[in-house]
Amino acid sequence: MAVTHSTFTLERRYPAPVEQVFEAWANPEARKRWMAQGAExxxxxxxxxxxxxxxxxxxxxxxxxxxxxxxxxPNERIITTSTLRAGSQLSTTSVTSVEFQPDGTETVLVLTEHGAYLPGQEQPEWREQGTAQQLDTLTTEFKRP
Incomplete structure (x- = not known):
């Protein structure tokens, strides 16, 4: 079976300035709340x-x-290289860019991920859906008191 290659781009608008959206990504406590709920x-x-x-x-x-x-x-972009393992088995490897664009008092975030999905492992649709849910959850960071 062949490696599956896939790219997706997600765009979200947040009701907060770029600095606040970037900080929600950079701050480990905030990042865990919206990205890694229930995980170490x-x-x-x-x-x-x-x-x-x-x-x-x-x-x-x-x-x-x-x-x-x-x-x-800071306040412009983040680029990562990443892997996902199921147990000790490599499932995916990817390169992700996150761009932060000011639009008045709001922020437009554009996330693009290029992934290589190994046979019998995670599917590109699953990754895109999970990432979309995380970005939707990020909105809660801007409703906190």
Missing amino acids: HSQDFTVGGLEVVKGFDGEGRPLTYEARYAEIV
């Missing part, structure tokens, strides 16, 4: 730093997501 999470938000999320899939198998920060331009 660590984040070294520096170029070369590593973010690790450990949890379980719907069938109870351990999943480990690791992302290395390749570039961070």
Whole structure:
């Protein structure tokens, strides 16, 4: 079976300035709330730093997501390279860019992910759906008191 290659782009508008949206991505406590709910999470938000999320899939198998920060331009963009493992087996590897664009008092966020999905593992549609849900959950960070 062949490796599946896939690219998707998601765009969201948030009712907050770019600095606040970027901070929700950069701050480990905020990031865990909207991105890694119910999972073990660590984040070294520096170029070369590593973010690790450990949890379980719907069938109870351990999943480990690791992302290395390749570039961070405050309030403009974040680029990561990442892997997802199911147990000890590599499932996917990807390159993701997140761009933050001011639009008046709001922020337009554009996330583009290029992935290689190994045979019999995660499907591109699953990744896109999960990432979309995380970006939708990010909205709750701007409703906090």
